[in-house]
Amino acid sequence: MLSNLEIGFAGIGLMLALLALRVPIAVALGLVSLGGIWLMRGEAAAFGTLGEVPYDFTATWTLSAVPMFILMGTFAQNSGIAASLFTAARVLIGRFPGGLAISTNFAAAGFAAVSGSSLATTAAMGRLAVPEMLRHGYDRSLATSVVAAAGTLGALIPPSVAFVLYGWFASQSVSKLLMAGILPGLLTAFVYCVMIVVRVRRNPALAPAPEEAFSAARKWQALREIWPLPVIVVGVVVGIYTGATTPTEAGAAAALLTCLVAIFRGEMNLARFAESLASAAKTTALVFFIVIGTVLFTKFLALSGVPRFIVGGIREASVDPLVLILLISAFYIVLGMFLEGIGVMLVSLPILLPIADSVGYDLIWFGVLVVKFIEIGLLTPPVGMNAFVVKSIVGDAVPLGLIFRGLAWFLAAEAIVMVLIIGFPEISLYLPSFLD
Numbered sequence: 060m061l062s063n064l065e066i067g068f069a070g071i072g073l074m075l076a077l078l079a080l081r082v083p084i085a086v087a088l089g090l091v092s093l094g095g096i097w098l099m100r101g102e103a104a105a106f107g108t109l110g111e112v113p114y115d116f117t118a119t120w121t122l123s124a125v126p127m128f129i130l131m132g133t134f135a136q137n138s139g140i141a142a143s144l145f146t147a148a149r150v151l152i153g154r155f156p157g158g159l160a161i162s163t164n165f166a167a168a169g170f171a172a173v174s175g176s177s178l179a180t181t182a183a184m185g186r187l188a189v190p191e192m193l194r195h196g197y198d199r200s201l202a203t204s205v206v207a208a209a210g211t212l213g214a215l216i217p218p219s220v221a222f223v224l225y226g227w228f229a230s231q232s233v234s235k236l237l238m239a240g241i242l243p244g245l246l247t248a249f250v251y252c253v254m255i256v257v258r259v260r261r262n263p264a265l266a267p268a269p270e271e272a273f274s275a276a277r278k279w280q281a282l283r284e285i286w287p288l289p290v291i292v293v294g295v296v297v298g299i300y301t302g303a304t305t306p307t308e309a310g311a312a313a314a315l316l317t318c319l320v321a322i323f324r325g326e327m328n329l330a331r332f333a334e335s336l337a338s339a340a341k342t343t344a345l346v347f348f349i350v351i352g353t354v355l356f357t358k359f360l361a362l363s364g365v366p367r368f369i370v371g372g373i374r375e376a377s378v379d380p381l382v383l384i385l386l387i388s389a390f391y392i393v394l395g396m397f398l399e400g401i402g403v404m405l406v407s408l409p410i411l412l413p414i415a416d417s418v419g420y421d422l423i424w425f426g427v428l429v430v431k432f433i434e435i436g437l438l439t440p441p442v443g444m445n446a447f448v449v450k451s452i453v454g455d456a457v458p459l460g461l462i463f464r465g466l467a468w469f470l471a472a473e474a475i476v477m478v479l480i481i482g483f484p485e486i487s488l489y490l491p492s493f494l495d
Contacts, residue, residue, distance in 0.1 A: 063099050067363025070095040074356070074406075084402040088352030092359040099362050112354050117347060120307065121227045126343040127310030128218040132174040133335040133342075134317040139326045140288060141183035144169045147281040149191065150273045157259035157266040159195060160205045161252050163188040167209030168248045169285075172216045172292045173317060177400065177437055181210030181445045185452040198265040199457045201258070204465025207445040208251060208472075211434035214400065215244035218295060218310055221401060221433065224350060225426045228408050232423075233306045234299045235491035239427050241296070242486050247476050254472045287320040300494070346401060353405040366413040373414060380418050384481060387411060388432065395436015400444070403433050427480065427487040435473050438466045 061069070070091045077087035097105040116122070135141070148162035148169075155161065163184055171180045185206045192202035214221045217237035226233035259266045273281075295313045298304035304312065318335075321327035360366055373383070390411075394403050408429075415425045437445040446462045480486055 061098070063363045064365065064368055066095050066098050067360055067365035067368075070359060070363070071365070071410075078398060078406075084398070084406065085348040085352040088349075088356045088406070092352070092355035095359040096355075096362060108355065108358055112358070113351050116351055116354055119227060121233055122223065122347075122350075124218075124223045124233065124305075124307040124310045125220055125346060126339060127307055127314050128220050128223065129176075129342050129346075130335070130339040131218060131310060131314040131317050132176050132179055133339045134314060134321055134327075135170070135173040136179055136183060137321050137326055137331045137335055139324050140173060140285070140317075140320070141166070141170045142187055143281075143284040144288065145184065145187045145191075147285045150278055150281040156263065156268055157255045158268065159188070159192045159197060160201060160255045160259075160266055163192070163205050164209045164248055164251050164255070167206070168212045168216060168244065169288055169292075171210075171213035171244070172218075173288060173313070174213055176220070177210045177213035177434060178444060178448055180213040181207055181448045182452070184209060185449050189449070189453055192266075193456070196267045198465075200461045200465035201255075201265050203449045203453060203457050203462045204446075204469060205251070205255065207443070207449045207462060207466060208438060208469035209248070210445050210448070211437055212244050212248060214430050214434050215240040215247065215427075217241065217299070218306075218313065219430070220346065221404060221430045222426065223306065224346070224401065225404065225408070225429060228350075228353070228405070229412055229422050229426060231426060232491075232494070234302075235423050235494050236426050237299055237306060238296075238490040238494060239423050239487045240430065241490055243427055243431065243476070243480055246479065246486060247473070250472045250476050251469060254468060258468065287316070287323075291316050291320070300490075302494070349402060349405055353409065356406075357409040360409050366410060369410065370413050370417045374417065378418075380420070381481075383414070383418060384420075384428070387415075387428075388477070391429070391432035392435065392439065395433060396439045396441060396443075398436070400433035400437055403436055404429055421484060421488065423491055424484045424487045428477075431473075431477060431480065435470065435477075438470055438473075 074087050074091045077091070078084065093105045093109060096108055144166040145162065148166045149159060152158050152162055167180050167184045170183055174180050188206055189202050193199065217240060219237060219240055222236040222240055223233050226236045291313050294316065295309045298309040298312070299306055318327065391403065391407065394407065398406070415422065437443055440463050443463065443466065446459065446466060449462055450459050
């Protein structure tokens, strides 16, 4: 007869094996959890947990922000905002060395602020920016990798579904988490730009300067076309920052404004409206199924005593907090090579949150690290989702290996950003401190 602790560790191993076999995350988590609870507490406890968890989870007010942010993103994809952002950035700074790559970076940051999705940002920017850069003679590796890397800003800059889910799971303020992502997101975009400029100055052949020049009137026109974006973004941030709105209310208002912008621009019709609603509902359902599986897995681990055992071992070993964060970093990077970002976060939190809490990490700061790591996972081979999104857009024009080769530069930039965020927690905690 296995002890509860042995069942817990066996369950973790079985769950990882199922994920390696490409079993859907929600199914793997649910099957392992229910089987483990059944072995430890019996059939009635297993089915009682299965009947209780889905309702308790979906009835949580905090999580109602998730479908609002997702709906905002689907409306944004149909509003023409992405195209206007890239055009404005290209007109304003496109003539600088590496200007189109830098324009893509800033446009992606702007679109991330209204889409909340890394994959959506990558797809939108990829269709717009990659052909433009290739037309101007940009290096194929740089043109594709900058789109894949800049897309990761979607999970940091609010609104962010990842922060909402983390906040609910860690019992932390979603408003503080959304504010905490702003400066790290802007820092990431800035470091990307510095890296691009340095590379292009060392090797101008990577990004020839476009010959076209734009008049002041054309620049003002480009700025006028993106006026809805700052209104929406500032509205969301200010509403949450001042406490005037909850994240859910801010998300709902932003979704409505984004839809109205799409209608005003003539980009929204009944078919696209229905498509946006259906896409948001499908994405929300997929996310919620994964989270329900994660909640079941958390209950299974709590009953088995695995988190308590690991925390006790770390305390006895007196592991240095800095060494521990490096080990956690390595864990996320390896896991991110094989699993989708939200899945990585939700699979890991039942184990890592008790550890982070036990050593005294600020859980808002830790949430920023977690979201950063799952975004880095979108760039790392062999399953760098953003690289595959770009590959699906460019087809045979750019080999996948060339995209990953370009991403190595951005992963080096990410290493610099992570050192800064870990070394200076105030980067993440400064803005949330005003919400106390």
